[in-house]
Amino acid sequence: MTRDSAAISVFTVLAELFAAAADGCRDRSPLTQRLLTDAADDLRQGGVTAKIMAGSECDREGTVPGLRFAGAVHRLVLEGRAPGLAKHYPSVGGQPHLPTLWEDALPALNAHADVLRQRVLATVVQTNEPGRSAPLYGGLMVAAQEAAKAAGRHVPFCVRLLEVGASGGLNLRPHHVGYQLPDTVLGDPDSLLVLDPEWTGRPPADLSHRLRVVGRAGCDPAPVDVSTEDGRLHLSSFVWADQLERWNRLRDALDLAATDPVRVDRSTGPEWLAHQLARAERDVLTVVWHSVVWQYVSPADRAMGRAVLADAAAKATPLSPLALLVFEPRRTDDGYRFELLLKLWPAGISLNLGHGAGHGTPFTWDVTPWE
Known part of the structure; x- marks a missing residue:
């Protein structure tokens, strides 16, 4: 197995955790479900999500890496650093349009990949509901x-x-x-x-x-x-x-x-x-x-x-x-x-x-x- 194929294999496992987290949002948060579903597909293809999740490939299920990713992206929106994505986020006055969500997310993910990676690595899920x-x-x-x-x-x-x-x-x-x-x-x-x-x-x-x-x-x-x-x-x-x-x-x-x-x-x-x-x-x-x-x-x-x-x-x-x-x-x-x-x-x-x-x-x- 080549190094590239091994990396894709590892991210495939992580993609399954993203998909499981997306399924957990079913009927409760269509926005988060769609974001994580598309991010899981991007992981399988070795896209920008793989760069963001580098260092988290072997995280156990209980750490919910998908929700850490979604939280890091949401924080970008809350900080005003992803205006093209913000139009989908009701928390800042937007209205989700799921068919174009990932298309509008990609510029923010690419522009802030390093910041997102550090946040994913440094944080744990804390809803404190x-x-x-x-x-x-x-x-x-x-x-x-x-x-x-x-x-x-x-x-x-x-x-x-x-x-x-x-x-x-x-x-x-x-x-x-x-x-x-x-x-x-x-x-x-x-x-x-x-x-x-x-x-x-x-x-x-x-x-x-x-x-x-x-x-x-x-x-x-x-x-x-x-x-x-x-x-x-x-x-x-x-x-x-x-x-x-x-x-x-x-x-x-x-x-x-x-x-x-x-x-x-x-x-x-x-x-x-x-x-x-x-x-x-x-x-x-x-x-x-x-x-x-x-x-x-x-x-x-x-x-x-x-x-x-x-x-x-x-x-x-x-x-x-x-x-x-x-x-x-x-x-x-x-x-x-x-x-x-x-x-x-x-x-x-x-x-x-x-x-x-x-x-x-x-x-x-x-x-x-x-x-």
Whole structure:
């Protein structure tokens, strides 16, 4: 096999990952689907996309190289560096015309190939989707009340929230978000961010209680400073440009973050979590939370994180309980389903609270054992 044919073979494998990412956008983002489909064809032919993805040829599926490429291109548009492409991007006022999308993308890809390559190499997918605050809020209400019942208390626990893979920390303020239901608004009705959670059913909890969050902390291998323009652009670039509802939701979440700063520490997770869990607080439920990050965590860090959590769980008491609340994709016969899972110690409660779209809404509350 010649060097050129070997390179084409490698990029063919990468092209399949692009095609899989494109399929994941089906019926949700026609613009991103078409961009990634055409980019996959360009990869197979050794075109400019191969130059941009050089150095990422052997990336594993979980790093989603196609979405990193799409995010880098979107950022060019947001920065005003691809005017010919911008006319297709609703996030900057454009209107997609899919038959000519790739034709209009090529000049920008060729002109900025080196910049795009560096961004693809240096970044990870960080949607930090604020819509996930909706299932998180409901899950926290359930956790605080179930832990109280197990301890013989009539009042739900206050919550200390620890988020692993927090990105920009947008989901570390669920008590400051409003959740518009047909008959009421949960959380903060005066919030800068009011979500339609699109719930089918309701959380198995008394929603008249107020969620009391008394502590928050987060970590991420590459934390995003959402107080800066660079950080805001970074998160915005990963929103699919033709999903204006998500785009506007992120704008509101960033505005809320500016009024309520939360620090996100730079850490892969296990050591940070061990440090946080070394301190147990009486009359407080400590909740470890993560959402759609597990695929990015190395096997070693997964094992270390489980061990840290198991050690803390063994030390939990009825008056200093511990919870794990996660919203992650789980494999099914038809592919994947995003499920909200809750464990409580020492109560020994283990629940699958329901399932929803990857961005948190819509969500169906359907409580079953977590097996």
